Amino acid sequence: MILQNAAVSPAASTVSAKAMSVHAGLGPSPALCLGQRRVPVLGRASVYVCGITPYETTHVGHAATFVWADVLARVLRLTGASVELCRNVTDIDDHLLVEARREGVEWRSLATQETYRFERDMAALGVVRPTYEPRSRDFVDEVIALAAELVRVDAAYVRNGGVYFRGRDVPHAAGLDPASALLLAREHGGHPDDPDKDDPLDAALWQRSVGDEPAWPSPWGPGRPGWHAECTAMALSTFGPTVDVHVGGADLAFPHHAYESAQAEAYTGVRPFVRAWMHVGNVLVDGEKMAKSTGNLVYVHDVLDRYSPGALRLLILSRPWSEPWEFDESALDRAAGELEDLWRFGAASGDENAAEHEVASALLDDLDVPRALEIAKTAGGQVLRDVVTLLGLR
Numbered sequence: 001m002i003l004q005n006a007a008v009s010p011a012a013s014t015v016s017a018k019a020m021s022v023h024a025g026l027g028p029s030p031a032l033c034l035g036q037r038r039v040p041v042l043g044r045a046s047v048y049v050c051g052i053t054p055y056e057t058t059h060v061g062h063a064a065t066f067v068w069a070d071v072l073a074r075v076l077r078l079t080g081a082s083v084e085l086c087r088n089v090t091d092i093d094d095h096l097l098v099e100a101r102r103e104g105v106e107w108r109s110l111a112t113q114e115t116y117r118f119e120r121d122m123a124a125l126g127v128v129r130p131t132y133e134p135r136s137r138d139f140v141d142e143v144i145a146l147a148a149e150l151v152r153v154d155a156a157y158v159r160n161g162g163v164y165f166r167g168r169d170v171p172h173a174a175g176l177d178p179a180s181a182l183l184l185a186r187e188h189g190g191h192p193d194d195p196d197k198d199d200p201l202d203a204a205l206w207q208r209s210v211g212d213e214p215a216w217p218s219p220w221g222p223g224r225p226g227w228h229a230e231c232t233a234m235a236l237s238t239f240g241p242t243v244d245v246h247v248g249g250a251d252l253a254f255p256h257h258a259y260e261s262a263q264a265e266a267y268t269g270v271r272p273f274v275r276a277w278m279h280v281g282n283v284l285v286d287g288e289k290m291a292k293s294t295g296n297l298v299y300v301h302d303v304l305d306r307y308s309p310g311a312l313r314l315l316i317l318s319r320p321w322s323e324p325w326e327f328d329e330s331a332l333d334r335a336a337g338e339l340e341d342l343w344r345f346g347a348a349s350g351d352e353n354a355a356e357h358e359v360a361s362a363l364l365d366d367l368d369v370p371r372a373l374e375i376a377k378t379a380g381g382q383v384l385r386d387v388v389t390l391l392g393l394r
Contacts, residue, residue, distance in 0.1 A: 030078065030079045030080070030360075030364060031079060031364070032072075032075065032076055032079060032364050032367075033364065033365055033366055034072075034245065034276045034278060034366060034367070035276065035277070035278070035322065035366065036366075037275075037276045039244060039245060039275055039276045040079075041076065041079060041081045041244055042081075043081065043082065044081060044082050044083075044084060045076045045079075045081040045082070045083045045084070045244050045245070046084050046086075046239045046242075046243050046244045046245075047069065047072060047073055047076070047083060047084070047085040047086070047243070047244065047245045047246075047247060048085075048086050048087075048088075048235045048238070048239065048243045048245075048246045048247070048274075049065070049066070049069045049085060049086065049087040049088075049130070049246075049247040049248065050065075050088065050231060050246075050247065050248035050249070050252055050256070050257075051066075051087045051088045051089050051090065051133075052089060052090070052114070052115070052118050053090045053091075053093045053095055053096055054089060054090075054091055054096065054110070054111045054112075054113075054114035054115045054118060055093070055095055055096040055098075055099040055100070055110060055111070055114060056099070056114065056292050056297070057114060057117050057118070057121075057299055057300075057301065058117065058118045058121040058122070058299065058300045058301070059290055059297040059298055059299050059300065060283050060290060060298045060299075060300060060303065060312070060316075060327055061249070061282065061283040061289070061290035061291070061297075062118075062300070063121070063125060063300050063312065063316065064249075064280055064281075064283050064316045065247065065248065065249050065280045066087070066122060066125075066127050067125060067127060067312075067313055067316045067317065067392075068247070068278070068280045068316070068317070068321045068367070069085070069087070069127075069247040069278070069280075070126075070127045070128055070392060071317065071367060071369070071391060071392070072245060072247065072278060072367060073085050073128065074128075074390055074391070074392070075363045075364065075367060075390075076245075078360055078363065078364060079364070083131075084131040084132070084239075085128075085130045085131050085132070086130060086131065086132040086133075086134065086234070086235070086238045086239065087130040087132075087133055088133070088134050088135070088136070088230075088231060088234045088235075089111075089115055089133065089134070089135045089136065090136050090227070090230055090231070091108075091111035091115065091135050091136050091137050092136040092137055092140075092214065092224055092225055092230065093136070093227060094189060094227075095189075096110065096111060097213060097214070107214065108137075111137075115135075117301075120301075121300040121301055121304075124300070124301075124304055124309055125300065125304075125309045125312065125313065125392075126309050126310075126313065126392040127392075132238050134234040134237070134238060136225065136230040136234070139225075139230065139233045139234050139237065140216045140224070140225060142233040142234070142236075142237050143205070143206065143225040143226075143229045143230060143232075143233045144206065144216075144218050144219070145233075146205065146229055146232060146233050146236070146263070146267055147163040147205040147206045147218075147229065148219065149267055150163075150165060150205060150263065150266055150267060151163060153266065154166075155263075155266040155267075156205055157198065158220055159196040159197075159198075160196050160208065161208035161220050161221040161222075161223060162196055162204055162206055162207050162208050162220065162223065163204070163205040163206040163220060164196070164197055164198070164202040164203065164204055164205065165202060165203045165204075165205050165226075165228075165229075165259065165262070165263055165266075166198070166199070166202055167199065167201040167202045167203050167259060167262070168199045168201055168202070169262075170201060170203075170255070170258050170259055170262045171201060171254070171258070173258065173262065174253070174254050174258040176254060178201070181201060181254065181255070182200055182201065184254050184255055185200070185201060185255050188251075188255055188256065189227065190203060190255055191204070203226060203228055203255065203259050204226035204227075204229075205225070205226050205228075205229040205263070206218060206220060206223050206224075206225060206226060206229070207223050207224060207225075207226055208220075208221060208222070208223045209222055209223045209224050227256065228255070228256055228259035228260050228263060229263060231256070231260045232259075232260045232263040232264050232267070235260070235264065235273075236264055236267065236268070241264070241268040241270035241273070242270060242272070242273060242274070242275065243273065243274050243275070244275050244276065245274075245275065245276045245277075245278055246274040246276075246277055246278065247278040247280065248278075248279060248280070249279065249280055249282065250279040250280060250281055250282050250322070250324070251282060251289065252279070253277070253279050257274075257277065257279075260273075261273045261274055278321065278322075279322060280321055280322065281319075281320075281321065281322050281323045281324040281325060282324045283324070283325060283327050284324055284325065284326045284327065285298065285326070285327055286326075287326070290327065298327060300312070303332070307332050307335075307336055308336065308339065309392075310339050310392075310393040310394055311332060311335045311336040311339050312332065312335070313391070313392055313393055314335045314338060314339050314393055315331055315332055315335040317369040317370075317391060318335065318338075318369070318370060319370070320366070320368075321366075321367055339393060341377075342373070342377065342384065342388055342393065343388075343394070345376075345377045345380045345384050354379075355375055355376060355378065355379030355383045356379075356383055356386075358375045359372045359375050359376050359379075359383060359387055362375060363390075369391065372387060373387065373391075376388075
């Protein structure tokens with residue numbers, strides 16, 4: 001039998017993190033290491049998470065990113081930091097407009113409906129609500145101000161009602177050759193063939209609206225924000241010129257995160273914009289990335305009709321966060337069984353004092369959840385119960 005269990009509360013996860021950090025004796029300045037980068041924080045940690053474009057109900061690929069972001073915030077609290085997490089909603093987007101037309105509904109209505117469904121699924125999964133939840137439609141003025149300043153410093157130019165960020169150097173900074181960058185830009189809606197661009201790798205900060213596309217007034221005529229500029233404006237408005245950790249799916253590394261970072265640094269003159277990136281590995285089905293375009297989506301609400309939230313979270317967390325992985329039903333069955341084992345071991349007791357330090361150290365070492373759980377299972381008792389609570393597995 002697959003057991004259903006309630007999601008952990010925000011208060012429980014915070015209390016568990018505080019208790020573990022105190023009892024584990026982590027020393028005066030514990031720090032998270034993420035992707036071989038040490039990220040010491042003092043008092044407050046800022047985490048920006050690229051959220052959904054609300055034209056599709058939440059699938060397991062989305063869930064993987066947001067569960068890992070949730071665990072990151074919980075583990076950061078082991079350092080004694082107060083964590084502020086911002087997770088945006090990109091509710092002005094070409095994909096959203098296309099889907100709204102296809103369904104014959106108003107784009108704002110579709111965005112509101114799918115945002116509600118997403119938040120419902122995140123609550124069911126035990127993902128703690130973010131501190132800030134900005135929506136693109138509320139940051140149009142900030143995008144206009146961003147674009148105007150980038151034009152002023154000659155990092156962007158105006159052409160036929162649009163504003164374009166000069167992106168020729170962005171691929172090199174991201175470690176890509178121009179040919180690979182162009183391919184990725186084309187795949188992700190970068191429109192490298194736009195005749196108004198000086199260079200195919202330039203990116204729209206502001207784009208002219210035509211026909212029934214939503215439009216806002218600007219110094220350059222009616223239009224709407226470009227995709228990368230939306231996140232740049234929301235992140236800068238929320239956290240200022242630097243972010244401690246920026247989270248998103250691996251498929252967003254280029255072009256989205258590369259251009260977001262380049263635009264922010266050109267605007268503020270502060271480098272780096274992001275101290276540490278967390279690009280969560282893609283979820284695959286039959287070797288292809290889970291995505292609407294491939295028609296292989298597995299929806300979170302369907303999974304949670306048959307499995308506990310803890311089982312899905314454990315499946316997501318049972319590997320390095322950057323590793324792509326293949327989803328299948330049998331893996332969920334195994335995760336449900338492993339979760340029952342954790343509850344059974346939690347009833348036992350062992351050498352808890354030594355284990356707490358080892359568990360906390362494992363979690364702070366690149367969020368090594370599998371190692372932390374193995375140590376906690378050996379100790380059993382309160383150590384394991386604390387870790388299960390901290391990770392949101394009950």
